[in-house]
Amino acid sequence: MKYVLLICGDESAAEHADDGCGGWSETMLERGVLKGGAGLRPPDDATTLRVRGGEVLLSDGPFAETKEQIGGFCLIECADLDEAIEIAAAHPAAAYGTIEIRPLVSP
Amino acid sequence: MRPGATPPRTPTAGTVPPPVEAAVAEAFREEWGQLVATLIRWTGDWDLAEECAQDAFALALRAWRRDGVPRRPGAWLTTAARNRAVDRLRREAAGAAKLREVAGAMREDGVPYAPEPGDEPDVPDDRLRLIFTCCHPALAPEARVALTLRTLAGLTTAEIARAFLVGEQAMAKRLARAKHKIRHAAIPYRVPPAHLLPERLPAVLAVLYLLFNEGYSATSGAGPMRPGLAAEAIRLGRVLVRLMPDEPEAAGLLALMLLHDSRRAARQDETGDLVVLEEQDRTRWDAARIAEGVALLDGALLRGRPGPYQVQAAIAACHATAARPEDTDWAQIAILYARLKGLVPSPVVELNRAVAVGMSAGPAAGLALLDALREWGALAGYHLLPAARADLLRRLGRTAEAGDAYREAMGLAATAAERRHLARRLAALE
Numbered sequence: 001m002k003y004v005l006l007i008c009g010d011e012s013a014a015e016h017a018d019d020g021c022g023g024w025s026e027t028m029l030e031r032g033v034l035k036g037g038a039g040l041r042p043p044d045d046a047t048t049l050r051v052r053g054g055e056v057l058l059s060d061g062p063f064a065e066t067k068e069q070i071g072g073f074c075l076i077e078c079a080d081l082d083e084a085i086e087i088a089a090a091h092p093a094a095a096y097g098t099i100e101i102r103p104l105v106s107p
Numbered sequence: 108m109r110p111g112a113t114p115p116r117t118p119t120a121g122t123v124p125p126p127v128e129a130a131v132a133e134a135f136r137e138e139w140g141q142l143v144a145t146l147i148r149w150t151g152d153w154d155l156a157e158e159c160a161q162d163a164f165a166l167a168l169r170a171w172r173r174d175g176v177p178r179r180p181g182a183w184l185t186t187a188a189r190n191r192a193v194d195r196l197r198r199e200a201a202g203a204a205k206l207r208e209v210a211g212a213m214r215e216d217g218v219p220y221a222p223e224p225g226d227e228p229d230v231p232d233d234r235l236r237l238i239f240t241c242c243h244p245a246l247a248p249e250a251r252v253a254l255t256l257r258t259l260a261g262l263t264t265a266e267i268a269r270a271f272l273v274g275e276q277a278m279a280k281r282l283a284r285a286k287h288k289i290r291h292a293a294i295p296y297r298v299p300p301a302h303l304l305p306e307r308l309p310a311v312l313a314v315l316y317l318l319f320n321e322g323y324s325a326t327s328g329a330g331p332m333r334p335g336l337a338a339e340a341i342r343l344g345r346v347l348v349r350l351m352p353d354e355p356e357a358a359g360l361l362a363l364m365l366l367h368d369s370r371r372a373a374r375q376d377e378t379g380d381l382v383v384l385e386e387q388d389r390t391r392w393d394a395a396r397i398a399e400g401v402a403l404l405d406g407a408l409l410r411g412r413p414g415p416y417q418v419q420a421a422i423a424a425c426h427a428t429a430a431r432p433e434d435t436d437w438a439q440i441a442i443l444y445a446r447l448k449g450l451v452p453s454p455v456v457e458l459n460r461a462v463a464v465g466m467s468a469g470p471a472a473g474l475a476l477l478d479a480l481r482e483w484g485a486l487a488g489y490h491l492l493p494a495a496r497a498d499l500l501r502r503l504g505r506t507a508e509a510g511d512a513y514r515e516a517m518g519l520a521a522t523a524a525e526r527r528h529l530a531r532r533l534a535a536l537e
Contacts, residue, residue, distance in 0.1 A: 001293040080295040081245055082303070103292045 002035070002104040003084045007072040009097030022092045028076070033087055037074030071097065127171045134180040135164055139261035140339065142184055144233035147258075147296060149209045150192055153286045157258065159195065163188035234259060235298050235346055242310040243294050250285040255314045256321070257282055259343075260336055304351060311347065312360050312416060315340050319364045323371075337368055348403075355407035359417035362407065365400035366423035369393040381524045385432040397427045418447045437467035454485040462495050470502040490519035494529060501536060510536055 009016070028034035043062040050057045062069060071093070078084055081101070088099045139160065146156035163184045170187075177183040192209050241255040256262040268278035288294065299307045322336025344361040351357050373387040404420045422443045429435040444460035457480055465473020477496050486492045497512035513533040520526045 080293040081243075082295050082299065084293075085245070101292075 001080060001084070002075065002077045003081075004102050004104060005037075005074040005076060005084075005088050005091065006070050006100040006102060007039075007074070007091070007093045007097060008068045008100060009071050009093065010067045010069070013071055013093070013097045016093065016096060019092065024091050027090075028074075028087060033076050033078045033083075035075040035077050037072065039072040040070060042071075043069045068098065127168065127176060130171060130176040130180065131164060131168050134167065134184060135261060138181045138184050139164075140234050140237070140259040141181065141232075142188055143258050143261075144237040145185065146188055146192060147237065148233055149189070150196070151296070153258065153289060155192060155195060159188045159191040160184075162191045166191075232346060234343060235350065236296055238311055238314065238343065239298050239307060240289065240294060240296050242307070242314050243289075244307065244310060245292065245294060246285050246288065248310070248313075250281055251310055252314050252317055253278060253281055254285045255318065260318055260321075260339060262321075298350070304354070308351065308354060308357065312356060315343055315347070316360060316364070316416070318343075319367070323367060337364070337371075340364060341368060353410075355410040355412050356414040356416050358403045358407035359414060359420050362400040362403040363416055363420035363423055365396045365403070366420060366427045369396035369400065369427055375524075379524060381528045383528065384426060389430065392427065397424075400424065401428065413450075415447060415450045418443055418450065422447070435466070437463050441467050454480060454483065455489075458486060458489075458492060458495060462498075465495075465499050465502075470499040474499045474503065488519060490516045490521070490525065490529075492516075493519065497532065501532075506536055 025034060025037075046060075046062045048059045048061065048063045074091075076084060076087055078087060081103075084101050088094060088101055091099060093099060142160045142163065143156050146159055147153055150156055150159075166187050167180070167184060171177070189209060196209060237259055238255055241258060242251045246254070253267050256267050257264065264279050264282060265275050267282075268275040273281075319337050319340035322338070322340060341361070341364050344357070344364055347357045348354075348361050369392050370384075370387060372393065373389070373391040374382055376382055400420065401424050404417065404424055407417050408421075422440055425436050425440050425443070441460060441463035444456060444463055448456045448460060457476070461473045461476035461480065463473075464476055474496065477492065477499065480486060481492060481496070493512045494516040497509045497516060500506075500509035500512055510533060513529050513536065517526050517529045517533070520529060
């Protein structure tokens with residue numbers, strides 16, 4: 001099963017932006033469950049796009065003006081939701097932000 | 108019976124069902140949960156499992172009429188459901204591996220599946236897998252209970268909807284959503300490994316107790332009790348205690364269920380009406396169940412980790428070990444309810460504490476607590492609050508107010524038996 005971990009947090013989570021993952025990535029890579037991912041620049045740097053009637057519409061900022069914003073994502077591959085929960089719970093961001101576990105659409 | 112229809116669980120009042128219908132209904136009570144649980148393990152498909160189980164019962168109704176009731180209905184149903192699953196998967200061109208697995212119907216350890224009569228279920232058995240999966244914390248609490256009642260206990264969507272006071276369509280949606288999530292998010296079908304058990308157990312205990320209560324004081328149907336559900340909850344409770352011998356709350360729950368269930372025979376009169384605790388013939392209480400419940404509770408309490416189920420079992424033990432109603436240690440019960448209130452604050456616990464205080468410290472003290480509860484409003488619409496007030500008002504000689512309270516309770520009671528009981532109380536007043 002493949003899941004994306006969406007690492008979310010409010011503005012206070014920004015102070016952790018340069019924390020790194022405290023060895024989590026290395027451990028999970030070695031275990032063979034981490035398949036990719038990255039931290040994201042803050043929502044201030046986001047551009048949101050829609051195409052309507054052939055016209056490209058752009059706006060400054062993220063698509064949803066909510067308190068909680070996505071600060072990063074990881075693609076993992078593991079046996080089931082229980083293992084995904086265990087992997088996500090070990091991520092340092094789980095202690096200050098929230099992590100949404102989303103299964104990928106199976107091919 | 109058309110596919111998708113649920114066989115009758117209880118005979119319709121006033122008619123004696125022909126033996127085959129009765130046998131199918133009996134097999135449904137006994138075998139549904141195991142059948143669905145096993146089919147899910149074989150196919151990994153919850154909807155398919157339920158549908159094939161239903162088809163097997165529909166088939167049984169026709170075949171058993173023709174050929175007679177088989178010696179081992181459970182084995183017959185398992186074979187019929189497995190064949191149905193193989194047909195369905197073949198038509199849907201499922202992968203060869205899955206087809207082989209279902210057709211061969213092998214256990215994970217490679218032993219061919221062959222249910223024997225009186226077979227004690229292995230630990231963990233399929234029903235335990237099913238209940239832990241239904242109670243997975245990634246599912247919403249109300250979905251957990253609904254899913255357990257549907258897949259394990261075989262209640263219809265309509266019955267579960269009534270129990271939760273929601274519409275049938277809303278309940279159908281809730282069940283469908285939970286099953287989709289189990290499939291799409293890959294919630295594993297298993298009993299969790301040891302290190303996860305402590306955090307997974309409370310949800311399972313809550314669901315088992317709800318299942319027991321559904322059987323012990325059914326929210327639907329003509330009679331107040333559905334002993335099959337209560338027995339199923341006790342059976343699963345035993346499996347759970349065997350699996351988790353070091354978990355005092357599992358033992359506490361089993362003790363609680365046994366102690367309640369010990370009163371089953373005395374709880375209904377010949378006409379099926381409810382008999383309240385103080386009026387029950389205590390010689391009809393099941394002494395073996397009481398002894399087993401008390402021993403379980405004592406063993407659990409020794410571990411020094413009390414919890415809500417152990418405290419409730421201790422309260423039930425106070426009642427179960429009193430030879431006569433006047434021997435009941437109400438002061439101890441009032442203390443235990445106060446303790447329970449500290450563990451799980453709830454207006455129903457406070458209602459019970461008020462009743463115990465009314466018995467140990469006098470009706471005026473109990474009434475003061477009940478009136479505070481009534482002002483709080485959390486139990487508006489719950490018939491046992493005016494019923495308890497009525498009893499205390501009666502004992503205080505405030506007959507007119509007691510009559511009003513009994514009438515209020517009758518208007519709120521959900522089952523006919525409870526209404527008749529309250530009507531008798533009211534008649535005795537006048």
